Amino acid sequence: RIMRPDDANIAGNVHGGTILKMIEEAGAIISTRHCNSQAGEPCVAALARVERTDFLSPMCIGEVANVSAEITYTSRHSVEVQVNVMSENILTGAKKVTNKATLWYVPLSLKNVNKVLEVPPIQYARQEQEDEGKKRYEEQKLDRLETKQRNGDVILPVINPEPHTVGYSQSSLIHLVGPSDCTLLGFVHGGVTMKLMDEVAGIVAARHCKTNIVTASVDAINFHEKIKKGCVITVSGRMTFTSNKSMEIEVFVDADPFVDEPRERYRAVSAFFTYVSLSKEGKPLPVPQLLTETEDEKRRFEEGKGRYLQTKAKRQAQMQQAAQQ
Amino acid sequence: RIMRPDDANIAGNVHGGTILKMIEEAGAIISTRHCNSQAGEPCVAALARVERTDFLSPMCIGEVANVSAEITYTSRHSVEVQVNVMSENILTGAKKVTNKATLWYVPLSLKNVNKVLEVPPIQYARQEQEDEGKKRYEEQKLDRLETKQRNGDVILPVINPEPHTVGYSQSSLIHLVGPSDCTLLGFVHGGVTMKLMDEVAGIVAARHCKTNIVTASVDAINFHEKIKKGCVITVSGRMTFTSNKSMEIEVFVDADPFVDEPRERYRAVSAFFTYVSLSKEGKPLPVPQLLTETEDEKRRFEEGKGRYLQTKAKRQAQMQQAAQQ
Amino acid sequence: RIMRPDDANIAGNVHGGTILKMIEEAGAIISTRHCNSQAGEPCVAALARVERTDFLSPMCIGEVANVSAEITYTSRHSVEVQVNVMSENILTGAKKVTNKATLWYVPLSLKNVNKVLEVPPIQYARQEQEDEGKKRYEEQKLDRLETKQRNGDVILPVINPEPHTVGYSQSSLIHLVGPSDCTLLGFVHGGVTMKLMDEVAGIVAARHCKTNIVTASVDAINFHEKIKKGCVITVSGRMTFTSNKSMEIEVFVDADPFVDEPRERYRAVSAFFTYVSLSKEGKPLPVPQLLTETEDEKRRFEEGKGRYLQTKAKRQAQMQQAAQQ
Numbered sequence: 001r002i003m004r005p006d007d008a009n010i011a012g013n014v015h016g017g018t019i020l021k022m023i024e025e026a027g028a029i030i031s032t033r034h035c036n037s038q039a040g041e042p043c044v045a046a047l048a049r050v051e052r053t054d055f056l057s058p059m060c061i062g063e064v065a066n067v068s069a070e071i072t073y074t075s076r077h078s079v080e081v082q083v084n085v086m087s088e089n090i091l092t093g094a095k096k097v098t099n100k101a102t103l104w105y106v107p108l109s110l111k112n113v114n115k116v117l118e119v120p121p122i123q124y125a126r127q128e129q130e131d132e133g134k135k136r137y138e139e140q141k142l143d144r145l146e147t148k149q150r151n152g153d154v155i156l157p158v159i160n161p162e163p164h165t166v167g168y169s170q171s172s173l174i175h176l177v178g179p180s181d182c183t184l185l186g187f188v189h190g191g192v193t194m195k196l197m198d199e200v201a202g203i204v205a206a207r208h209c210k211t212n213i214v215t216a217s218v219d220a221i222n223f224h225e226k227i228k229k230g231c232v233i234t235v236s237g238r239m240t241f242t243s244n245k246s247m248e249i250e251v252f253v254d255a256d257p258f259v260d261e262p263r264e265r266y267r268a269v270s271a272f273f274t275y276v277s278l279s280k281e282g283k284p285l286p287v288p289q290l291l292t293e294t295e296d297e298k299r300r301f302e303e304g305k306g307r308y309l310q311t312k313a314k315r316q317a318q319m320q321q322a323a324q325q
Numbered sequence: 326r327i328m329r330p331d332d333a334n335i336a337g338n339v340h341g342g343t344i345l346k347m348i349e350e351a352g353a354i355i356s357t358r359h360c361n362s363q364a365g366e367p368c369v370a371a372l373a374r375v376e377r378t379d380f381l382s383p384m385c386i387g388e389v390a391n392v393s394a395e396i397t398y399t400s401r402h403s404v405e406v407q408v409n410v411m412s413e414n415i416l417t418g419a420k421k422v423t424n425k426a427t428l429w430y431v432p433l434s435l436k437n438v439n440k441v442l443e444v445p446p447i448q449y450a451r452q453e454q455e456d457e458g459k460k461r462y463e464e465q466k467l468d469r470l471e472t473k474q475r476n477g478d479v480i481l482p483v484i485n486p487e488p489h490t491v492g493y494s495q496s497s498l499i500h501l502v503g504p505s506d507c508t509l510l511g512f513v514h515g516g517v518t519m520k521l522m523d524e525v526a527g528i529v530a531a532r533h534c535k536t537n538i539v540t541a542s543v544d545a546i547n548f549h550e551k552i553k554k555g556c557v558i559t560v561s562g563r564m565t566f567t568s569n570k571s572m573e574i575e576v577f578v579d580a581d582p583f584v585d586e587p588r589e590r591y592r593a594v595s596a597f598f599t600y601v602s603l604s605k606e607g608k609p610l611p612v613p614q615l616l617t618e619t620e621d622e623k624r625r626f627e628e629g630k631g632r633y634l635q636t637k638a639k640r641q642a643q644m645q646q647a648a649q650q
Numbered sequence: 651r652i653m654r655p656d657d658a659n660i661a662g663n664v665h666g667g668t669i670l671k672m673i674e675e676a677g678a679i680i681s682t683r684h685c686n687s688q689a690g691e692p693c694v695a696a697l698a699r700v701e702r703t704d705f706l707s708p709m710c711i712g713e714v715a716n717v718s719a720e721i722t723y724t725s726r727h728s729v730e731v732q733v734n735v736m737s738e739n740i741l742t743g744a745k746k747v748t749n750k751a752t753l754w755y756v757p758l759s760l761k762n763v764n765k766v767l768e769v770p771p772i773q774y775a776r777q778e779q780e781d782e783g784k785k786r787y788e789e790q791k792l793d794r795l796e797t798k799q800r801n802g803d804v805i806l807p808v809i810n811p812e813p814h815t816v817g818y819s820q821s822s823l824i825h826l827v828g829p830s831d832c833t834l835l836g837f838v839h840g841g842v843t844m845k846l847m848d849e850v851a852g853i854v855a856a857r858h859c860k861t862n863i864v865t866a867s868v869d870a871i872n873f874h875e876k877i878k879k880g881c882v883i884t885v886s887g888r889m890t891f892t893s894n895k896s897m898e899i900e901v902f903v904d905a906d907p908f909v910d911e912p913r914e915r916y917r918a919v920s921a922f923f924t925y926v927s928l929s930k931e932g933k934p935l936p937v938p939q940l941l942t943e944t945e946d947e948k949r950r951f952e953e954g955k956g957r958y959l960q961t962k963a964k965r966q967a968q969m970q971q972a973a974q975q
Contacts, residue, residue, distance in 0.1 A: 005828070005830065006828045006829060006830045009826075156807075156809065157806075157807030157809075159807075171824055172822075173824045173825070174821055174822070174823045174850070174853055175823070176849060176852070176853060178655070178656050179655035179656060180655070180656045199826065200824075202826070203826060203882055206882070207906075230659075232853055232856070232857070256857075
């Protein structure tokens with residue numbers, strides 16, 4: 001679809017959240033279709049996880065987003081979908097890869113939302129495709145367990161914070177889940193949640209550096225718990241790390257089923273977003289260093305640095321590999 | 326209502342699809358109100374057909390759209406509504422007719438969506454009004470049958486197409502039908518469908534000529550089948566004909582009831598949109614000639630030429646008639 | 651227009667904020683049109699104030715909102731508009747007055763947004779209409795000055811609040827102002843702001859009483875300062891008073907022009923919203939008493955009680971007057 005003014009920031013760059021939402025919609029459609037392809041209980045595919053994705057080039061207002069999706073692996077109860085997004089300037093015909101994302105879905109019964117159904121297996125062209133898929137499946141399963149443990153953390157408010165401290169830029173928004181946010185099962189679309197997360201992360205980044213910012217990448221996002229229609233969700237973000245030209249923001253999503261439900265508030269999703277600041281000519285700008293004050297902030301900074309260095313090393317290895325081929 | 330940036334293309338012209346959506350909402354309100362004006366089973370009026378409509382002058386961001394609707398004919402099971410749209414520049418006070426449209430609605434029972442109810446007859450000021458309405462009613466009925474037969478056609482993807490061929494500009498989008506897209510009966514509003522059709526047709530036109538384009542007219546649209554909440558709809562468009570300064574695009578809407586429904590994908594709507602390309606001063610620009618390759622493409626081009634010449638002749642006859650009066 | 655699922659809460663009642671937004675759009679159109687009716691500098695009418703309004707009966711999904719607006723007074727630099735909203739059930743034909751609102755607009759030059767232009771005078775049918783209008787004009791002018799002084803207040807976060815305290819239900823959201831939120835002058839529509847305010851107030855009310863709630867009335871809202879495109883706005887709400895069956899919530903809107911602007915965060919709007927809790931049959935339910943802890947909270951509670959008793963007395967006086975006529 002064509003990118004509209006509301007999809008973009010004031011500099012005309014489309015929000016990463018809008019792109020994530022499109023990706024998730026494509027993934028949900030293809031995996032729901034696949035899971036209903038054999039006779040049996042009707043089901044809806046629910047997003048369980050999005051693998052780390054990089055935003056390779058910005059998309060602008062007036063460009064057309066081409067989204068394509070393909071099922072690349074199926075386990076007994078989950079589907080792996082690969083989604084590619086291309087931006088196309090329909091006036092010049094120029095096309096660019098915007099990002100590639102890998103999503104995991106789980107089929108839930110339309111009659112009983114707590115029942116996970118079986119996934120019809122796909123055919124692989126070669127045995128090694130299946131083996132590689134299985135490896136990815138095991139890896140993501142492990143990672144989901146790990147992040148679940150990190151989830152107790154809460155963002156506390158800070159009174160009169162100093163510029164460039166963590167408290168200075170931390171932000172949160174609340175959103176009442178409406179019918180348009182939800183699937184047929186009455187649960188929030190993963191894409192809607194990711195759009196809100198990107199919105200908060202973007203505000204944190206802009207508050208910190210006071211310049212035009214864009215989403216550079218999103219770390220793996222795990223959807224631990226479903227969020228039901230009528231909930232209020234609180235999306236909170238705080239900066240965890242800055243390199244010379246990038247900012248890492250941790251985002252939490254908490255759901256509050258406060259009407260007609262006996263449950264307490266719970267953590268539904270958490271993730272790390274990386275932002276860069278761009279000049280008017282689209283060049284990356286230096287960002288102010290994050291000032292850490294408490295022990296926790298210093299620890300999170302070091303952890304963020306670890307992720308940053310790891311990603312950098314991985315990217316360099318990939319580039320060397322590509323150069324050798 | 327006031328036209329917003331999201332209602333318009335990058336040149337500030339409001340999308341034809343936004344206008345079609347407003348027209349349909351007005352038509353749905355007046356005909357639902359009329360069909361419920363006598364005691365009896367409550368019903369909702371469903372759009373069955375929109376007659377050909379010309380976009381007489383472009384509407385811009387910041388202008389106010391005034392939409393007025395009137396019932397002009399009733400048959401036993403259908404209502405004809407005439408809708409007029411005026412654009413008003415509230416700064417200068419200038420008003421212009423944007424377009425006039427004729428829509429046909431059918432009352433469906435709120436309890437049983439497959440039951441068509443009877444329409445309360447309206448009073449005509451003169452007998453000839455009723456006779457003319459009856460003639461229009463018979464004509465559209467005939468035309469609906471004809472288009473139903475053309476509906477088997479499918480748009481296949483083309484790899485590495487040459488510029489200005491049919492394959493080069495053809496486009497499609499998918500949309501998951503959400504609650505806000507639907508009427509009280511749980512079926513997609515005709516206006517929502519038309520807006521998506523205009524979006525795809527606009528992308529096809531812009532891909533072909535690489536300049537700013539606007540909707541010039543929409544041929545009669547028939548709504549053969551209802552589309553239910555939860556369906557995925559695929560809207561596809563391909564260019565069928567170019568004159569010196571206009572492009573005709575055929576648009577198909579297919580519905581995929583892939584959850585909870587045993588049905589196959591089906592063709593719900595099809596229509597022809599005509600676009601023109603405008604310079605920055607609002608003057609029509611020449612458009613590149615469409616290159617037809619296959620026999621089918623050549624046949625469709627000739628059919629499009631037929632429609633084009635017929636419309637041109639009709640318009641000239643009307644202008645002569647107007648000049649003589 | 652027809653009310654959609656997205657306009658309503660889970661019980662099907664249309665949000666007060668949606669209605670306020672429609673009212674403001676109608677007011678902005680009629681007053682911009684009027685202020686441009688004489689030759690002179692083109693201008694856009696900006697919302698300065700909304701008088702207290704009661705929501706007389708709830709509107710539901712599927713109903714049609716009929717909004718009508720009339721200019722009732724003009725001073726040299728401002729326009730008073732009376733807007734009436736009727737809900738119409740197009741299935742049964744039943745119509746009900748939903749609310750009546752009075753809005754004040756000020757014409758700002760399209761070329762220089764800080765320049766207030768002169769308003770063309772309207773003709774009054776009787777001299778007393780002008781006199782009464784002038785009285786209303788003077789009253790609102792005085793009230794605007796008073797609320798401006800109350801504006802220094804800030805909502806501070808509370809850690810681990812007890813149920814039914816002020817800190818327990820207080821809420822805030824942030825919103826990045828996009829192009830569709832803005833007028834031709836690049837400032838946020840008053841209606842957009844009011845919709846966000848109602849959203850926050852509704853969440854505060856629901857968090858307090860954990861049942862289905864609806865907007866009962868909105869006290870006068872003054873728009874002290876314009877909010878520009880690209881700002882982040884923080885909308886915060888806290889409960890100030892509860893009677894047996896109603897809750898009063900104070901809402902603040904702060905604007906943060908953090909990109910490309912040297913300005914500090916500033917208070918743009920503040921207002922009081924009153925909510926009631928409804929049972930499934932639409933009957934008002936008792937609400938839990940608000941627990942006040944600090945001196946400020948106790949003072950605000952007493953002030954809220956004052957407003958509550960004053961409104962009650964005024965309503966009784968009106969009913970007696972009506973009974974006598």
